[in-house]
Amino acid sequence: MKIKYNEIQTAMEDVRRDRFDYYLDLNTGEVITLPVAEIEKALSLLYNESPDDDFEPAVEFDSAVNLQAELDEQQEEAIEMALLVLSDESRFVRIPERPSSHAFATMRSFANTVKNPSLKHRLLQALNGPGSFRRFKDVLLSDKKQRKRWHGYNAKEMKVWIQKWIEQINKKITLTD
Helix, strand or coil: CEEEHHHHHHHHHCCCCCCEEEEEECCCCCEEEEEHHHHHHHHHHHCCCCCCCCCCCCCCCCCHHHHHHHHHHHHHHHHHHHHHHHHCCCCEEECCCCCHHHHHHHHHHHHCCCCCHHHHHHHHHHCCCCCHHHHHHHHHCCCHHHHHHHHHHHHHHHHHHHHHHHHHCCCCCEEEC
16 A cells, blocks of 8 residues: 655644644555544544534624535534544554654754754754754754755655654555655
8 A cells, every 4th residue: 555655744743733633544545634623523422422512603694504504514524534533443543743852853863964063053052942943943044955955854754754653553555755
């Protein structure tokens, strides 16, 4: 089975998971993106709890009824998919967030490859203390060439990380670009 590396990387790099969560379909290789709100509604249905009242717009426009019907249909489809994903753990595997320790180690490793002593020093300094991820990226804004090199370096490291994750779930999957 083949899966798209970029889709897995995008899912793993979304570490907040406040709006969406991601699952890999082990039958098709497809990455399933589910809204967190619909996952919560599906869990409520699975555990026989009454879901929260649906959102109702404060102002109605002439086309609001049609729009609401479309939204209701999309939400219903998302809830159905969430029910399927949550009820079949042998088919769907949650894609984990990239551990911050891995991201931090990748940034430090990259910084140590930078040849410009001033930029290297600033990158390594940026990694000290809270807010290091933002500071590191801010320092890279000053050097377009190194910023581009960082994205390639990070993608390569992520590919290795993703391959290890795939090996852990014991499936023969080939990554494609």
